[in-house]
Amino acid sequence: MSWDLFLLLLQASVTTIVVSVVSIVLGFLLATVVCAGTMSSNTLARGAGRLFVSFFRGTPLLVQLLLIYHLLPQIGLDVPSEVAAVAGMALCTAAYQAEILRGGFGAVPKGLMEAADMCGLGAFATFRRIRLPIAVRLTLPSLVSEIIMILKASSLVSVVGVIELTRMTQDLAASTFLPLPLYASAGVIYLAINAVIAGVGTVLERRVARGHA
Amino acid sequence: MTFDFALVLENVPNIARAFGVTLGVWAGAVVFGSIGGFAIAVARRWGPTPVGWLLRAFVEVIRGTPFLVQIFLLYYGGPFIGLSLDNIPAGLFGLSVYAAAYYSEIFRTGFEAIPKGHLEAADCAGFTRAQTLRRIVLPEMTMLVLPAMVNMTILMLKETAVLSIISVPELTLEVSAIGTAHYAFVESFTIVALLYWGLTDLCGRAGRLAEARFSRYRFSHS
Amino acid sequence: MTNAPAIRVQGLVKRFGKTEVLTGIDLEAARGEVTCLLGPSGSGKSTLLRCIAFLEEATDGFIEIDGAPLGFALGPDGDRMRLPPNDIRGVRSKIGMVFQQFNLWPHMTALGNVMEALVTARGMSKAEAEERARARLAEVGLAERATHYPSELSGGQQQRVAIARALALEPKIMLFDEPTSSLDPELTGEVLNVMRKLAEGGMTMVVVTHEIGFAASVGHKIVFLDQGKILVEGTPGEVFGKPRHPRIDQFLDTYLDRGAAGLL
């Protein structure tokens, strides 16, 4: 296998990374809304949040991607396949991240909020200064795992025509008849990206670990 | 936009057959995967050190790369090293290997979570290694790993959809074929999604029931 | 106003669903008075303290702090009515509370814990808040530990930081819910000493504790709670001296440690 082929794979991994990062970030924003819904005292909001989480965690991402890819044009949204792909991945990861966040908020000891209340912090300051930072620290490891999951899951957007790492490998394998070295290289690239994410995650966790009970 | 679910309903026999393939591949992968995973976990804990390293590398590679890449490597790369598999066997084999790596991690944490004292007690009672495994480790681990096992098993069901990409005639592939034939993609994928959703939901409920039943064996100490 | 008691509790009832946990409590604490709440587990001590802190809303009855109604007051038509949030906040700011589990915020240093409310809730400048926070930490003997995180402090040190955090807000009343119950025996002394100093300084305190020795030597008043009612109330001499209520005898048998026996 030549260097040129490997460089093509590296180029395609940029698409993989961009698609993943955009999905993770959009998914996180959506997850905060969904999480607020599932934790809300409003029955309707809670029901909607739970239904969202249940559906997107209960069906294969591949099916979600195909559904959204075909649904968007039908409702008059003729968007590029990259957008459909990101939309599908963001919705899916939002469901997982919402559950992670809910777990994190639930795990903040009640006494810490009561102490804030007794110190006169008020609802908003208690959330911003106490509950949110502690919940984020508690969920950091799970959020890092979710990022790695999404990076791997991004390989599925190849089926809706996004030329990312897996799709590029597939195309090159078909034209060069070198599937073994190509897929192995793709695997190594995925492993390398994941190692970087896990490394950054460990550093972050260590940095916040000092402030832990 | 119009929804014409009738088109899909005409194909109920096809869908039923495809559903059977999905269930078969899933069940096979869960059974082989958990047996393989258990073997890996045992070998990593009690086997010779170099074997432990190799297995650890294997597990890390499987868990660190997309299943789609693995299945492509097996299906398209396999013939180059004399491993020509049809799509269903390839799918079953690939998914089982994938499952084994993930299940092995569950069993490994399960082994680690068993209090040392319980094993020492078995040692003192004169149990052999095999007896300890069967009488102490297995029952205790079942309760410890059950929630994670249920989760992983549901995950494997969703992963079977990926096999449509190497043309395993399972649910996702067959229903999208109907979609293509009748140009009714949205309807067909909605049906597939609902079928998967129903099945994963059912599994989740069954898992919670099983956990409730097993929880009376939980350790009495905290 | 000036001769109103620091705390007045009248006819306090608290129900959780159907279970009545407090069944009509009447209690008064003068300024500078140290009240020790004793009683068996589940008798409602924490619930009473939490009602006074307004962490729980009483089902019925009234609480006054320094003559000002807390949470509820008698309306013009004779109904019990809820007061506006601003009033509640104002009255509550006179109350400091120390918890059994310390409840320090784990992501902030000792100094950060003490400064937080001064800056966020009281709008103090950082420099001013830090100066006051360091002074309070010094008073509890932790000047050197200001930049430590809670995870780097012993239980006794954490509890002293928690006391400093409450004191920094200059409360009129301090509530303590079993402040030494999650400490190793060798660490309870340092916390009790801080509390003793605070009492000597004239702080009005309500202390839930199983430290009979502390209650007998520092408490001005002992209140013995049983099944949501005040069973006995009086000076340590009256409550612990002979003749004793049989329930108190029984209670002392359970909780009295050898060290404290000499104090009675």
Ligand SMILES: Nc1ncnc2c1ncn2[C@@H]1O[C@H](COP(=O)(O)OP(=O)(O)OP(=O)(O)O)[C@@H](O)[C@H]1O
């Ligand atoms: N949030 C709640 N919901 C329902 N019941 C409660 C709640 N909080 C307390 N209780 C009940 O009220 C009763 C009194 O509880 P409380 O915590 O006030 O007792 P305590 O005297 O502080 O006991 P301990 O010495 O164990 O701390 C108990 O029976 C308890 O189960």
Ligand SMILES: [Mg+2]
């Ligand atoms: Mg209590």
